[in-house]
Amino acid sequence: MSTRVALFATCLADQFFAEACADTVRLLRHLGVAVDFPAGQTCCGQPAYNAGHVRDAQRMAAHTIEVFRAADYVVLPSGSCAGMVRCFYRELEPGDRADDLAARTYELSQFLVQVLGVGSLGHGLEGSRVAYHHGCHALRELGIEAEPLDLLRGAGAEIVEWEADRECCGFGGLFSTKLPEVSGAMADRKLDTLPAVDVVTSTDGGCLLQLSGRAGKRGTGTRFEHLARLLWRGVGA
Amino acid sequence: MSHARPGDYRAASARILRETPGVRASVGSATRAFDAHRTLAYEGIDAERWRDWARDVKTHALTHLDRYLAEAEARMQERGVHVHWAETADDALAVLDDLVAKHAIRSAVKAKSMVSEELGVNAHLEGLGVRPVETDLGEYIIQLLGEPPSHIVGPAIHKSLDDCRRLFNERLGTPPDADPDTLARAARIALRQAFLDADLGISGANFVAADTGTLALIENEGNIRLSTSLPPVHVAFVGIEKIVPRLEDLSGFLQLTARAATGQPIGNFVSLIQGPRAADEIDGPEEVHVVFVDNGRVALLEDDAAWEALRCIRCGACLNICPVYRQTGGHAYGWTYSGPIGSIIAPAMLGLESAHPLPYASSLCGACADVCPVRIPIPELLVHWRNRSVESGLASGFEGIGSRLYAGLAERPGAFAAAGSLLRWTPWRSAGRALPVLGEWMQQRTAPPPSPKSFRQLWKEGIE
Numbered sequence: 001m002s003t004r005v006a007l008f009a010t011c012l013a014d015q016f017f018a019e020a021c022a023d024t025v026r027l028l029r030h031l032g033v034a035v036d037f038p039a040g041q042t043c044c045g046q047p048a049y050n051a052g053h054v055r056d057a058q059r060m061a062a063h064t065i066e067v068f069r070a071a072d073y074v075v076l077p078s079g080s081c082a083g084m085v086r087c088f089y090r091e092l093e094p095g096d097r098a099d100d101l102a103a104r105t106y107e108l109s110q111f112l113v114q115v116l117g118v119g120s121l122g123h124g125l126e127g128s129r130v131a132y133h134h135g136c137h138a139l140r141e142l143g144i145e146a147e148p149l150d151l152l153r154g155a156g157a158e159i160v161e162w163e164a165d166r167e168c169c170g171f172g173g174l175f176s177t178k179l180p181e182v183s184g185a186m187a188d189r190k191l192d193t194l195p196a197v198d199v200v201t202s203t204d205g206g207c208l209l210q211l212s213g214r215a216g217k218r219g220t221g222t223r224f225e226h227l228a229r230l231l232w233r234g235v236g237a
Numbered sequence: 238m239s240h241a242r243p244g245d246y247r248a249a250s251a252r253i254l255r256e257t258p259g260v261r262a263s264v265g266s267a268t269r270a271f272d273a274h275r276t277l278a279y280e281g282i283d284a285e286r287w288r289d290w291a292r293d294v295k296t297h298a299l300t301h302l303d304r305y306l307a308e309a310e311a312r313m314q315e316r317g318v319h320v321h322w323a324e325t326a327d328d329a330l331a332v333l334d335d336l337v338a339k340h341a342i343r344s345a346v347k348a349k350s351m352v353s354e355e356l357g358v359n360a361h362l363e364g365l366g367v368r369p370v371e372t373d374l375g376e377y378i379i380q381l382l383g384e385p386p387s388h389i390v391g392p393a394i395h396k397s398l399d400d401c402r403r404l405f406n407e408r409l410g411t412p413p414d415a416d417p418d419t420l421a422r423a424a425r426i427a428l429r430q431a432f433l434d435a436d437l438g439i440s441g442a443n444f445v446a447a448d449t450g451t452l453a454l455i456e457n458e459g460n461i462r463l464s465t466s467l468p469p470v471h472v473a474f475v476g477i478e479k480i481v482p483r484l485e486d487l488s489g490f491l492q493l494t495a496r497a498a499t500g501q502p503i504g505n506f507v508s509l510i511q512g513p514r515a516a517d518e519i520d521g522p523e524e525v526h527v528v529f530v531d532n533g534r535v536a537l538l539e540d541d542a543a544w545e546a547l548r549c550i551r552c553g554a555c556l557n558i559c560p561v562y563r564q565t566g567g568h569a570y571g572w573t574y575s576g577p578i579g580s581i582i583a584p585a586m587l588g589l590e591s592a593h594p595l596p597y598a599s600s601l602c603g604a605c606a607d608v609c610p611v612r613i614p615i616p617e618l619l620v621h622w623r624n625r626s627v628e629s630g631l632a633s634g635f636e637g638i639g640s641r642l643y644a645g646l647a648e649r650p651g652a653f654a655a656a657g658s659l660l661r662w663t664p665w666r667s668a669g670r671a672l673p674v675l676g677e678w679m680q681q682r683t684a685p686p687p688s689p690k691s692f693r694q695l696w697k698e699g700i701e
Contacts, residue, residue: 009692011647015657018688018695025700037696042647048640050601052623052632056644063648136602168560172600174636177677179598181251184681185261185564186600213682 003116004034006071008064008105010081010205011043013226017077017205020226024077024108027232031116040067045092046084047173054092061092065101073115074105077228079138079203082107087141107138107203108228109148119154124236126156131197133190133211134166135204148203148227155234164193171210187214191222199223201230241571243583246594250569260395264387264566267394271557274500275608281502287493292612294489295548298447298480299538305447305480306529312450316512319526326356329474332528333358337365340470340524342436346428348454348461349373350441351389351551352474352530354573355586358439369439370431372460374424381408387567389574390498390553395566428460438468438522442475442510443494443550445527446484451511452527453487455494455504462508471522473510477529478538478547490550497552497610533586542621546581548611555605555615561598570595577605581618584625593631596622635673660687 045060089098112118138144170186212224241249323329371380375393386392405411444453495501514521556576567575583592669675
């Protein structure tokens with residue numbers, strides 16, 4: 001029986017990184033995985049939870065748990081939303097259902113390496129110089145560190161050293177609009193230390209919107225792409 | 238300099254970034270250096286095991302605080318220490334009133350002490366006609382400037398070498414291009430006289446060992462030892478959470494604190510103070526007073542959801558690694574304790590009403606929790622206080638309505654998808670600057686470009 005996953009596109013990627021979600025589907029299918037897209041999915045509730053609106057987050061967690069109740073695996077092109085489901089749903093939903101969903105939920109690169117055991121995807125990234133931004137929640141909540149880097153390198157990319165690669169970009173959901181001045185300065189720290197690369201990537205669309213938006217404001221022409229897009233290109237299909 | 242209030246965090250942080258960009262540079266390079274040293278120092282020990290141990294000891298002490306405080310008081314009194322209990326800042330300051338009157342005190346030297354900042358000791362002494370002189374070099378610098386500390390461990394962290402050159406040139410007559418050694422020597426000469434003149438020495442304490450009633454103080458400059466041993470009277474203000482059960486616990490805590498704070502294996506000087514000068518001793522104060530300070534700590538301890546913040550040993554590691562703190566330094570936070578730890582004790586110590594913006598001064602990146610030597614779950618506590626603000630009606634009403642509407646939409650997938658498609662066809666991008674949320678976004682960044690079609694749409698059309 002082939003592996004079957006339910007894709008949780010996430011509200012942000014659905015609207016701003018639709019092609020990255022599509023590449024996630026292509027990549028998983030290429031690896032022999034059947035992909036479902038439960039139509040009832042909406043938002044994991046993280047923006048509400050992090051801003052202190054716990055009751056609202058509870059409603060969204062309950063909804064999400066229900067939508068994905070039957071999935072073998074839930075895969076997200078986001079470390080932040082995957083972290084929300086895996087680490088915080090148990091605080092929002094009493095009973096076993098939250099833990100049960102948490103155990104089946106993975107960020108994309110984590111799923112590829114930890115569940116599918118993918119080593120090399122292909123050689124489609126030969127010659128690309130890539131800077132990788134460690135999204136805070138992928139890194140600290142999920143412990144995702146080597147997985148995306150190994151996959152990128154396995155596809156031929158050169159990961160260029162970046163002094164601030166583990167520092168927060170300043171997105172932080174509503175943080176970016178509640179405290180825009182500090183948030184902008186945080187992005188500046190990332191951009192000021194960014195080495196010359198072909199593309200900057202990350203597990204998380206929120207970070208990429210923050211960094212690319214700030215780079216755009218500063219008038220720099222850096223390219224930012226979601227990890228899923230690079231990994232699909234890495235297949236070289 | 239006008240001091241910010243906690244409620245002004247956004248305005249204060251924006252002003253610092255705009256008007257004094259040098260602060261970001263100074264704080265950024267100093268905190269990164271502190272943090273790099275801490276990383277190396279943690280690598281030199283089994284840091285994970287030490288942190289577990291430190292968390293457990295502090296938790297045990299806090300959950301048996303009544304017992305250990307009573308034990309410490311008894312041991313101190315046996316050695317002739319005067320022990321005072323201060324429920325409020327005013328109670329603590331009243332101890333000074335009595336001492337100043339009784340001993341006709343005219344001048345005081347102060348060892349670096351955050352609790353004395355919290356209590357407003359300097360302003361109070363000045364009101365009594367006593368001249369307080371800060372003797373830690375960083376504290377001395379900011380006292381000359383009339384500023385509060387910007388960091389728990391490095392109070393003048395927001396100042397550059399050039400700032401100090403200018404200040405010392407003006408106030409102490411050093412050459413305008415003096416090197417750091419020359420500046421330090423000038424401060425030393427000025428401070429030496431203050432030590433000799435002082436009628437009173439004031440300190441805090443890093444730890445209090447209950448079983449021996451010993452105060453432990455960590456420092457690098459020797460000024461704490463002088464402040465606590467040279468003047469005839471020593472008064473130590475000590476937060477009640479500073480208690481550890483046994484003297485032998487200090488062995489771990491003294492090392493862990495120094496490693497977490499500055500990356501040193503141990504501070505250059507550690508003073509263990511047991512009481513006033515004994516008959517057979519050649520130096521030390523004639524009178525020692527210890528003032529145990531509550532000032533909001535008991536209320537925090539009784540808060541089942543937030544008490545873990547009291548484990549804090551004031552090492553500053555969470556400030557050093559915090560990407561938010563690094564942009565502005567401590568003044569943006571508007572009170573004594575800045576950075577992540579400050580933001581989770583402010584609501585309890587100042588009241589949520591005045592402190593509620595501070596828990597939002599974090600992107601919840603979680604870096605602080607990675608380094609905290611006593612494993613305070615700082616991000617969770619930040620979220621906890623945000624939730625308290627929402628539940629108490631202190632958070633933005635607009636945001637509350639928006640959040641509720643969004644949650645309602647998220648329960649109705651059809652409506653949620655339809656709302657998402659609004660992103661694509663309304664002229665919001667040109668009007669964006671005038672809109673809430675998006676306007677704030679566009680102040681610092683270009684508008685986020687939505688995908689030409691949502692993924693939902695792509696899926697419906699079929700993915701090749």
